[in-house]
Amino acid sequence: MPRKPQSKGKCVYCGYETTKGSMTKHLSTCSQRRSTIEQSDSTQGASEPVYHLRVQSLDVSDFWLHLEIRGSAPLKELDRYLRAIWLECCGHLSQFGRGGGWDNKVAKTRQIQAVFTPEVELVHIYDFGTTSETSIKMAGLRQGKPTTKHPIALMARNLMPEAQCTQCGKPAVWLCIECLIEHEVWGTLCDEHIKQHPHNNYGEPIEIVNSPRLGLCGYTGPADPPY
Structure with a gap:
């Protein structure tokens, strides 16, 4: 059976489009990202660990994100971000957990730098009825200054998956x-x-919106950016 083509995404810094499997490498070498970091590091303020997180829906693998987050930020900021960009519909409960996500619960008050190492995978669960599950792994770490005043910066995101009209085969919306x-x-x-x-x-x-939550519960779309 032929393999399904990898979904593609776009780098926020330079607009380069590449596959899900190649985006981590691109972000590590992207000259415009490096320039943005250098500009931030030249400003006043304290440096801190800044984490590169690779985020992927466990329900529909075509949906993924690359985020940069302050090491001092608590997990509740990551929860808020995922709700805004992907998940929020009816104010459902959510939690983080190691392994399968349901067990080994991790408190949202824990800081990113106290949770993530290269070996750790967190699973974020939103809505314990019509559930959406998201895998979160550390893809990189730098010591420096954040590139935005917000706790989290979007670095790359999957392109909208193609959908066809069931009546005529044209692009569906x-x-x-x-x-x-x-x-x-x-x-x-x-x-x-x-x-x-x-x-x-x-x-x-x-x-149709760029979210793995599409069609579930009362979801209609993301919050307005910036998240």
Whole structure:
């Protein structure tokens, strides 16, 4: 069986597009990222450990992020970020855990620098009913100054996965929740065919967004950036 092509993503610093497997290496050599770091390090203020985290949905592997986070930041800042960019719909509970995530719970008050080593994988769980699980691993570490005033900076993100209209095969921009719930069909539709498509019982279709939470619970999309 042929392998599924790796999803691609884009570097925030230079716009370079590459595969999920190659993004870590690109970020370690990206000249524009290096320039941004040098500019930050030349400013006043204290240096601290700054962690490069590789984040991936455990539900749909095409969704992934590369983040840079202050070592002094507590895990609750990472929880807030994942909710904003990927997950938040109805204020569900969440937790971090080692290994499978459900056991070995890690408190959100713990600092990043007290949790992550190259061998550690945390699993973030959002919503204990319609669950979304996210793997988080350390991909790098530098001693310096953060490049933003926020605790977390986005360095790279997967490109929007392609979706085709179930009626004509053209690029789809809408997801019909009625198809998903009543018929267990991933009903993706283009602008033209959404006009004639029946969806009477579950409200209007929702716009397809770059998130593994799409189609789950009441999720409709991310918060407005910056996160």
